[in-house]
Amino acid sequence: MPDPEKRFAEEWRNAAYNCFSSGHKFCREVCPVLQVTRNESWSPTAFHANVVAMEQGSLEVADVAADYVNCTGCGACELRCPNSLFTGDFYRFRTRTVDLVKAVRALAVREGVHQPGWQRWNLLTDELTHEPVTSRVSQERVRDWAQGLDLPVGGETILFVDCEAAFHRTTAPRAVARMLELAGYPFGLMNEQWCCGGPAAEMGYEEQALRFARHNLEDWRASGVRRVLVLDPHDYITFTEDYPRYFGESFDIEVVLVVELLAAMLRDGRLVPHVPVERTVTYHDPCRLNKRKGIWREPREILRAIPGLTFHDVDRVSQWSYCSGAGGGLGVEKPELTARISRMRMDKAAELGVDTLVTACPWAERPLTEAGGARAIGVVDLHELLAESLGVA
Amino acid sequence: MSYRYHDEMTPPPPERASEVAITRFEHVYEVDPALMTEHVTQQTFPNWDTLRLARSRADHLAWMHRHFAHKVISGEELLDDLDGGRSSPRTPS
């Protein structure tokens, strides 16, 4: 076995063994990939057990790299794992399947084992400084979504807009900007925004991820940014988990999730929704908010504040087993698997008799919209829905 | 509601809860860190993660009750009944 693999197995052995030795598999029925494929080779348990096999010299990363594609990074497995849910906080030692999957993908890339879709995607991202989410992506057009809004560049607080929202779902950041203006909350746009680097890190392209992160942090520092607002749950993870890991205590930027900010503005009366929105909706908890961050109250507060809505809620724990299928690069490498997971999610919405699925994640919206088409269920972004009710859509 | 590195990486000071456990956050126990120095060492654990797990555990347990039955009967209330206490039942939690 190559040396880097030995070192890797050594680093992860206790964490992997913690799963292997218990063999609970409570992860299985909440894992979106497992629910549609039923293939135990792609289970969170297998992802840990493979490390034990690597430590024993019975597997090499090349044998299993393709298996590790089958993960959306939703975090359901590691939260539902008794080693996290029942004892993770007690021991300050929890199951970290998402980190492990990222680490194996990175090990594979370092060993020269690439997945063709991911390799191409990250080459293009490197070239464009943004993910190639549409054919119109370029550095010059990263602020095009804000045309006509007259937003300043720089300042103490900036709004960071993820690649999907900046180039594809542009109505979402426009809605956010107009609501913040309505509330009188000062903010600007980033000087030279690049992709956050999170997707590269998820697909195993670590060096690129770090390079992008450095660029963004230096840009913030150079223009005196103290606070970064994010509307995308994926960015929120990257800035609160990856950046702190890269930069340690020198990472002194405050990170604010827009959904939490808006909920606070509703609470203190700075924003008052008044335009009725006549829709029957359910809410899709973005995995990275609900499962990975425990943020699920605020989106519901927002929905309950919108007049005219009929809201059929599905609780946050039931939604641990829901996923759009879009995360973790799965849609780039295996779009057909993402589509199966989206369809499963939409089937759940259809059972409720709703006409609209509300989400708070730009990345979930495209696959869910495709899955919703066949069921006559529309997909609407939470920020946009609130903006409509505030009369600034 | 916002993330700041320093705040997240600075847990409240520990108080001893038993011979083998401490507590830093209300109603959340942790192992005495001295017991995790030889074989398994503790991970970097930001405050948000500790609270996320503790709250998710409570949510999960409440979910399990709802999964198996529509409501949970309070033993404290039944004991009051036995003692000839309140006549009108309180809403069970």
Added chain:
Amino acid sequence: MTIAMDDPVLEELRQALGPEHVLTGRADRLNRTRVPAPFPVHRWAERMPDLVVLPGSTEEVAEVLRLAHAYRIPVVPRDGGTGLTDGAVPLRGGIVVDVKRINQIKEIDLENRTCTVGTGINALKLNEVLSRHDLIFPDDPASYPCSLVGGRIGTSGWSLIGSRYGHSRDLVLSFDHVLPTGKVIHVGDGIGRKITKSSSGYQLKHLFMGHQGTLGIATEATLKLFPKPEAEFSPFWAFEDYDSAYAAVGRLAGAGVATFAGAVLFDEWKVAYLRRDDEAYIPQPSSVKALVCAALYGYEDEVRAGGRRLLRIARSTGARYLGDEISEGDWAARHDRYATPLHGRTRSGQVVPMSWHCEDASINYSRLPAVRLAWHEIADRLRRESDVFDDWGMFAYTNGPTGADYLTEIDIGIWEQRLDDAAWTEWVAAKRDLAAVALANGGSISACHGSCREGEVDLVPEELGGGFEIMLAVKRAVDPHNIMNPGKYLLDRAYEPGLEEP
């Protein structure tokens, strides 16, 4: 038995199932050798199958077994792989038949209160669907969120709330079963699919449950459903010594309360262990030495009435009610009570990751105290000799509504990373001793997992007596070439020359 990559059976399987459902990769096979029961990590690869198939229907399972029968290839069925007696572990290579894809809900019969499902379905996921009809399938093992119906059939599983609703054998009405030859039969009470009681012919349902995959594979099952309970009550009580707790559980279980779904007795070792890391027990005063809990399910009025009765009984035994918060929190955690590795401690108190052995004898109420002492002595012997073993204490759970017998559990932590061959030998001997204690006290080796692990399995002929010879004869008749899960339950003896007729 080893199947080479160019073996013709591979091509036939690919044609029958589709190439994507025949897996030969090393990781695919390694990940289907493992169940939660402790086993030395360094010997993991000994239990590798040659290939894995993922059939999608009864017909596909039948085709796999026809081929295996024709080519004399060992077959091991695998459902959830959560069992604690190695039933799903291949001992002779061959084909693992992983039935997780067979997980459809075929029918929910509201009139007769049954549902028919593929055996690859999980009960929690099924109940999420059934709750829309206000129904529940109350088969509730500690692996409730991950075990699958087929495994419950293959092990004849035990349910936490079985004292109210029955165990897997009562809740599974009938099933399609693929015999080792590939022939498909339907097994139930009589020939019925939804019949709960028949006296027609031999009662084959019991025979084809709990065989640990040695008699074939269940693929589609019809299940008994109940109204989802309106109310639940789960009081926990503390005691200052084991004897009072033991007396109390006997009276509670024997009270004959109709909504009574089960009671659990925790001994001193268990309470001491819970004080390590359980938020309910860390703050308990040191005077708390033993615990009892009970659970009631039903309509609110009947649960309240039954609850008051149990509280009165408990009070008369000197029990202290632990309060609603602990009672509710701890009971809810029992639906997925699998041990976590960091419960483990060295003798100096350091945290170590240990795997979990759960001994699960059935013991009559009157013998519980004797078994408890004998078992802790065995655990103590292991612990004295090395840090590999840790005594995690005992539970006793009621098996039924009259309190006659209990699933009696001693939990032993085993540090598999350090489980070398010598320690494993020591463990297998201890395992045999634990089983011997159960038999010496008139009990059964296993209430729920099955008894085919190393050590305990040696005593199965002693437990079953003349019945074991019948078992051999049945095995030989049903599986003439010993292809189904060979090596389990000493059933190889069925094929030894000169075996006497029973």
